[in-house]
Amino acid sequence: MQHLRRAALLGLLLAVLALCASARFVPAHDAVVSYEGHQVLRFTVPSAARAERAKLMAWIEAERLDMWGVHPEWVDVRLDKAFQARVSALDLPFHVMVEDLNADLLAERASIAGSASAFFDTFRTYDEFNTYLDSLASTYPHLVTKKTIGKTIEGRAINGIVITAPSNKTDKVGIVFNGGQHAREWIGPMTNAYIANQLLSLYDQDALITLFLDEIEWSIFPIINADGYVYSWTNERLWRKNRRENKNSWFGCYGVDINRNWGFHWGEGGASTDTCSETYRGANAFSEPEQSALAEYIKSQANVRGYIDWHSYSQLILGPWGWSTTVLPKDITKQNELAKLAVEAIKSVHGKAYQYGPSGPTLYVSSGGSNDYTYGALNVTYSYVVELRDTGRYGFVLPPSEIVPTGEESFAAVRVFANYILRDL
Numbered sequence: 215m216q217h218l219r220r221a222a223l224l225g226l227l228l229a230v231l232a233l234c235a236s237a238r239f240v241p242a243h244d245a246v247v248s249y250e251g252h253q254v255l256r257f258t259v260p261s262a263a264r265a266e267r268a269k270l271m272a273w274i275e276a277e278r279l280d281m282w283g284v285h286p287e288w289v290d291v292r293l294d295k296a297f298q299a300r301v302s303a304l305d306l307p308f309h310v311m312v313e314d315l316n317a318d319l320l321a322e323r324a325s326i327a328g329s330a331s332a333f334f335d336t337f338r339t340y341d342e343f344n345t346y347l348d349s350l351a352s353t354y355p356h357l358v359t360k361k362t363i364g365k366t367i368e369g370r371a372i373n374g375i376v377i378t379a380p381s382n383k384t385d386k387v388g389i390v391f392n393g394g395q396h397a398r399e400w401i402g403p404m405t406n407a408y409i410a411n412q413l414l415s416l417y418d419q420d421a422l423i424t425l426f427l428d429e430i431e432w433s434i435f436p437i438i439n440a441d442g443y444v445y446s447w448t449n450e451r452l453w454r455k456n457r458r459e460n461k462n463s464w465f466g467c468y469g470v471d472i473n474r475n476w477g478f479h480w481g482e483g484g485a486s487t488d489t490c491s492e493t494y495r496g497a498n499a500f501s502e503p504e505q506s507a508l509a510e511y512i513k514s515q516a517n518v519r520g521y522i523d524w525h526s527y528s529q530l531i532l533g534p535w536g537w538s539t540t541v542l543p544k545d546i547t548k549q550n551e552l553a554k555l556a557v558e559a560i561k562s563v564h565g566k567a568y569q570y571g572p573s574g575p576t577l578y579v580s581s582g583g584s585n586d587y588t589y590g591a592l593n594v595t596y597s598y599v600v601e602l603r604d605t606g607r608y609g610f611v612l613p614p615s616e617i618v619p620t621g622e623e624s625f626a627a628v629r630v631f632a633n634y635i636l637r638d639l
Contacts, residue, residue: 247450249319254282254312254609255301257289261577264539270306271578278490280452282609283601284577285528286569290606292452311606318611319451325614334408334621336614337400340370340444343436346407347375354414356380357427364507366441367458372507374435377413379427387635388518392435392508395473395523395584397442398452398610401602401620402524406436408621409628426632431517438504439472452610454492456504463489470496472505473523474580476587479537483579495582505584512592520596520635523584524624527609528601529568531556531627534589536573536599537581545595546572552596552634556627563623566603573599596635600624 259266270289274281277300282290290311293301301308312318322337330336333346351358359376366372378386391409393402413432416423426432437443441457455469467490474485477499485495500506512518533549535541543549553570560568573580585597603612603620612620 245449247452249316249452251295252292252315253295253298253310254290254292254315254606255298255308256311256606257291257306257308258287259289259306261286261575266306267578270304273304275486275488275491275493278488280492283528283606285530285605286576288606290609312609315611318608322611322613330614334404334617337404337617338407339447340437340440343403343407344371344373347373347436350375350410350414357414357417361433361435363435363511364503366439366504367456367502368441370440370444372435372438372440372504374433375410377410377427377432377434378430379417379424381428383429386517387430387520387639388433388515389430389520389632389635390433390435390512390515390518391522391524392438392584393524394437394439394443395505396454396471396525397439397446397456398454399526400446400610401526401612401617403436403443404617405524405602405621405624406434408618409625410434412621412625422629422633425636429636430632431515433511433515435508438508440504442469455494456502458496458502460489460494465490470494470502472496472502473584474582475500475502476505476509476582476584478582478587478590480582482537482581484536485581493580499582509587512588512594518588518592518594519639520631521585521588521594521598522631523599524602525599526602526612527604527606529566529603529605530576530601531568531570532573532576532585532599532601533570534572534586534597536583536586537579539574539579542572542575543589548638549596549598552631553598555630555634559626559630560623563626564619566623596631600627
């Protein structure tokens with residue numbers, strides 16, 4: 215009997231060790247993660263091939279791998295070269311998309327360390343964003359109101375600004391933009407800041423922008439997940455979730471994917487119950503203070519007609535629903551029409567091709583997301599997630615030289631977005 219117990223314990227230990235070898239575990243709270251030997255593989259599995267894509271998604275979740283980008287034609291996965299021997303067992307087509315991820319990260323670090331005078335010359339820290347918002351408020355005091363909507367788990371302020379022209383008008387339209395729900399997606403906060411800068415600098419210079427500030431209240435929150443964002447600068451560049459300490463985690467895994475934690479169809483498909491998963495949905499809907507603060511803010515603004523949650527990457531404009539691949543929203547015709555116009559506006563600037571459609575049918579099921587909530591719970595008809603540049607060469611490690619072009623084409627889409635909403639009142 216004692217021999218059997220020892221054998222059982224040995225078997226359990228081996229199983230745990232095997233899991234540790236394959237899983238992507240969160241490091242100790244103060245560790246700095248190395249990406250030496252990491253690559254990104256592209257699986258050419260289109261969303262139309264539902265069985266194959268489901269097989270791939272299940273494998274990624276079971277192995278606790280890092281799914282980088284998702285597109286209607288492909289799925290990108292980050293993993294260590296040593297893990298690749300197990301990929302062939304999937305029997306799915308793939309190729310190496312990023313040969314040496316660590317080299318890209320070193321190049322990014324070197325570019326940030328270099329001198330950069332203008333705000334949009336390079337990526338910026340959380341503190342630099344706060345200083346920039348302060349500078350906009352002091353430069354344009356008649357147009358900007360600073361707004362702090364809450365605090366993160368670690369006590370950081372969730373800051374933003376409201377942009378609008380002084381007026382006696384009491385029925386202005388509300389538009390809300392945010393970035394940084396996923397910490398590593400640095401281009402999202404930069405794009406929010408670029409849009410804010412354009413709205414302010416073009417007021418009284420551009421007739422359409424002047425109209426937009428006269429008729430619209432723009433609420434812009436560049437970084438919602440401030441703790442995760444800071445952690446992506448200090449400890450783990452590719453960190454995605456917030457910094458919740460999951461005390462019920464066997465392996466001490468941190469973080470909730472706050473874009474699986476919104477309280478509309480929470481806890482359904484495409485959101486994990488595994489605390490170590492990149493898509494861990496949290497203990498319950500709105501368990502996390504970060505996106506809960508944003509949801510409460512939007513709810514308190516009865517005039518909101520448009521919402522964009524800026525992410526990266528894959529070059530997509532995604533409407534509701536994310537929670538289903540078969541159920542379509544009642545406003546699908548108008549939502550797709552606006553998305554199509556925005557895609558055309560983006561392409562007209564630098565020739566970049568975006569695709570559009572409802573999130574679930576276009577990509578895969580992902581419940582508990584932001585734009586499902588704003589549309590389904592708050593009736594914000596024009597609710598989107600935008601996946602910014604690029605299409606996979608750099609992924610989350612986008613060079614700083616891409617910041618301004620991304621902002622320029624995104625602002626072209628914003629002009630279309632706001633004009634369409636004003637005409638649809």
